[in-house]
Amino acid sequence: AFASAFAAVDLGATSGRVIVGRVGPDNLDLTEVHRFPNTPVRLPDGLRWDTLALFQGVLDGLREAARRGGVASIGIDTWAVDYGLLDTDGALLGHPFHYRDDRTDAAAASVWAKVGPEELYGITGLQHLPFNTVFQLASAEGTTQQDAARTLLLIPDLLIHWLTGSIGAEETNASTTGLFDARTGTWSEDLLNRLSLDPALFPAPRAPGDPAGTLLPHVAAYTGLDPRTPVTTVASHDTASAVVAVPATEPDFAYISCGTWSLAGLELDAPVLSEASRAANFTNERGIDGTVRYLRNIMGMWLLEECRRTWEKENLPTHIPTLLADAARAESFASLVDPDAPEFLAPGDMPARIREYCARTGQRVPGSQGAVVRCILESLALAHRRTLRQAAELAGRDIRRIHLVGGGSRNDLLCQLTADATGLPVVAGPTEATALGNILVQARAAGLVGDLVDMRRLIASTQHLRHYAPRGDTIAWDTAAVRLDSAPRNP
Numbered sequence: 001a002f003a004s005a006f007a008a009v010d011l012g013a014t015s016g017r018v019i020v021g022r023v024g025p026d027n028l029d030l031t032e033v034h035r036f037p038n039t040p041v042r043l044p045d046g047l048r049w050d051t052l053a054l055f056q057g058v059l060d061g062l063r064e065a066a067r068r069g070g071v072a073s074i075g076i077d078t079w080a081v082d083y084g085l086l087d088t089d090g091a092l093l094g095h096p097f098h099y100r101d102d103r104t105d106a107a108a109a110s111v112w113a114k115v116g117p118e119e120l121y122g123i124t125g126l127q128h129l130p131f132n133t134v135f136q137l138a139s140a141e142g143t144t145q146q147d148a149a150r151t152l153l154l155i156p157d158l159l160i161h162w163l164t165g166s167i168g169a170e171e172t173n174a175s176t177t178g179l180f181d182a183r184t185g186t187w188s189e190d191l192l193n194r195l196s197l198d199p200a201l202f203p204a205p206r207a208p209g210d211p212a213g214t215l216l217p218h219v220a221a222y223t224g225l226d227p228r229t230p231v232t233t234v235a236s237h238d239t240a241s242a243v244v245a246v247p248a249t250e251p252d253f254a255y256i257s258c259g260t261w262s263l264a265g266l267e268l269d270a271p272v273l274s275e276a277s278r279a280a281n282f283t284n285e286r287g288i289d290g291t292v293r294y295l296r297n298i299m300g301m302w303l304l305e306e307c308r309r310t311w312e313k314e315n316l317p318t319h320i321p322t323l324l325a326d327a328a329r330a331e332s333f334a335s336l337v338d339p340d341a342p343e344f345l346a347p348g349d350m351p352a353r354i355r356e357y358c359a360r361t362g363q364r365v366p367g368s369q370g371a372v373v374r375c376i377l378e379s380l381a382l383a384h385r386r387t388l389r390q391a392a393e394l395a396g397r398d399i400r401r402i403h404l405v406g407g408g409s410r411n412d413l414l415c416q417l418t419a420d421a422t423g424l425p426v427v428a429g430p431t432e433a434t435a436l437g438n439i440l441v442q443a444r445a446a447g448l449v450g451d452l453v454d455m456r457r458l459i460a461s462t463q464h465l466r467h468y469a470p471r472g473d474t475i476a477w478d479t480a481a482v483r484l485d486s487a488p489r490n491p
């Protein structure tokens with residue numbers, strides 16, 4: 001195996017990839033060796049992840065990595081909050097739920113009856129999202145499967161368990177459960193007890209960089225990798241890996257990790273647990289090396305992806321460059337939606353939901369595809385602006401530059417509109433931030449790179465970045481921001 005080649009397994013909401021990264025003192029190259037679909041399956045009792053298909057995709061990708069010369073180690077990242085439950089024999093109980101399943105809608109009230117939202121935030125620092133693990137567990141309280149569960153593994157930890165047999169709870173991802181103490185970086189025993197959750201369900205935390213075992217014999221045999229190949233714990237929450245790869249070389253930056261979600265915020269060295277921060281629904285999720293990801297979830301490219309799924313069924317064009325060109329020509333500020341409105345969370349007909357929103361709020365109803373896409377992108381740019389301004393204020397920090405990373409950074413119009421809306425320069429890229437962060441943490445564990453500053457310097461000097469200056473129509477954006485903020489939140 002190449003001593004400087006690392007495999008990043010990166011699972012997103014719609015596809016999974018195995019990427020091999022080669023790391024040198026002045027170079028950092030990625031090769032996608034395998035891509036496979038991630039297709040959630042609706043069962044009678046809800047929307048599930050097909051974890052067997054995902055694991056098979058991981059195995060096939062690792063086999064391809066072996067065929068191309070092998071790797072020094074493997075790291076896994078995925079979306080957050082979702083989990084599998086293991087029984088006493090270590091077997092998976094049922095099929096993990098998808099966070100977009102709506103069974104948790106009423107669960108928050110039952111949790112808050114035991115621990116109020118203020119206290120919950122004071123301990124975990126986590127933003128309220130209806131699908132946080134704590135609410136998923138509450139909605140399944142008393143079910144046969146939950147009663148039989150002996151171990152809870154978040155999705156990356158479940159896949160690591162299937163590769164190596166090891167058990168652990170990676171801490172950046174554990175910080176998204178709503179059961180992890182933001183100050184101590186361990187499970188909150190106090191919360192677990194008060195919510196009647198068995199502390200034994202929750203494995204010992206492990207940190208990015210920690211070893212997570214070596215391949216089980218049948219995994220080595222199938223993939224052709226050396227059985228001694230280590231799996232290294234990375235920042236297994238995809239957003240935490242993406243933040244590692246933000247190519248910031250100066251302080252006072254904000255980031256937007258833009259994919260299915262837009263995660264917009266700041267990197268801090270201590271959590272902000274104030275009541276104002278809770279009221280604004282900012283999260284304090286863990287980054288590597290004790291950093292805090294102080295951010296808020298914005299609905300993100302999901303709005304566009306879900307429109308494209310609907311249009312595909314209706315045999316309308318879905319080619320992104322065409323849609324963006326139409327959007328660029330569409331009238332500005334004709335209609336705006338609040339991307340954070342809960343009605344946009346579930347899968348389904350997104351163009352219809354956007355039109356209903358506009359009709360209900362007395363705006364022009366976007367007719368053409370270009371008008372819908374324009375509405376989405378301007379609304380996202382405004383949500384980026386609102387979120388970053390609030391983050392800066394609540395954390396008492398200045399922002400001089402925005403780094404927009406992830407797949408959304410390919411979207412030229414969104415990058416430009418974000419610069420215009422915020423009045424700040426936007427540096428776009430790398431698009432593969434998550435995989436790069438995954439690989440760099442492995443490279444660091446192998447002694448090939450230094451601290452976060454070194455990693456970011458390597459990203460900045462090797463990856464393709466684009467620069468957007470704000471175009472300066474501040475009055476129009478200020479007016480639009482007022483319009484968005486005065487729109488009623490709930491349907």
Ligand code: LFR
Pocket residue numbers: 078079080081082099237238239260261263297
């Ligand atoms: C992004 C992400 C977000 C998390 C959401 C659900 O992929 O990980 O950070 O809030 O998915 O898990």
